[in-house]
Amino acid sequence: MVITLINGVLLTLMAVVTIGIVRVRNLFAVVILGSIYSFLMASIFMVMDAVDVAMTEASVGAGISTVLMLAALYLTKTEEAPPVHSVALPLFVALVTGAALIYGTLDLPPFGTADTVMHTHLGAKFLADSIPDTTVPNVVTSILADYRGFDTLGETTVIFTAGIGVLMIFKGRSKRRPETESNKSDAA
Amino acid sequence: MKLDLILRVMTKFILPYILVFALYVQFHGDFGPGGGFQAGVIAACMIILYGLIFGLPAAQAIVPQGLVEFLIPLGVLIYAGTGVVGMLLGGNYLEYTYLAHEPSHGHHLGILFVELGVLITVASTMVAFFFAFAGRKRT
Structure with a gap:
């Protein structure tokens, strides 16, 4: 009951923040509202006992993305240009996508149901076997780093690739245009 | 410069706790929630916060660009x-x-x-993103 109430309040706040993001034209305010949205999402993950995801959402979504967005805003204008085309087509796309997503949720089992397929077959097996197999008390860690080691290696490689890509784009620019080379700026 | 005195003092006060929390999330990941990814991002947040308050040159004095570029492949x-x-x-x-x-x-x-490995790659990549964005001048 209390959890339903907390989730209701948080989700309502998220909806309000979303409407704010759509309506506000000052991009600085949009970035800050996006950060608030991420914190609300992290709180919902906390209520759902997904602490790992909540930590990631709070630090990446609300922290680092906001800083990077503000740094990008420093380099551009902070006021959103008025839309040149009619809003009818984007609205139509958003409505159809939203309807498809809601239609997709109709087949999901009710929230918190214990006897669904994912909890009775593989999930139960991992919960039962992970401590005898790996002796690591945290099942999430043993699945991520041990059972699914290849997958996590792939994820790390993705982050590595992203880092190299960003470095190549930014470094390549500064070589061709020497005036942007100095790193003396205290931007952001 | 005078107006951000509170920010500077509070940042200096809070930085070690961010690092300790990152290390806790890293090395306690066997028992509690968290792991390399979360710890890496939190550790990177410490450097980014320092860079935001004290300026990019100060942050790059602690973590030089060359070290960051060395650490990204090292983790993998x-x-x-x-x-x-x-x-x-x-x-x-x-x-x-x-x-x-x-x-x-x-x-x-x-x-x-x-x-x-995950911690090293994630933390250095996030710091590299911040350095890349903050190092740009307005054109």
């Missing part, structure tokens, strides 16, 4: 190397059982190294 190499070591010691790739005499110790050791 540690991860992949753990797998190769497991293979050399008689197991499959990324099988931790043979890393120590006792299989359970091997699993602990393997997860420790793998998470360390």
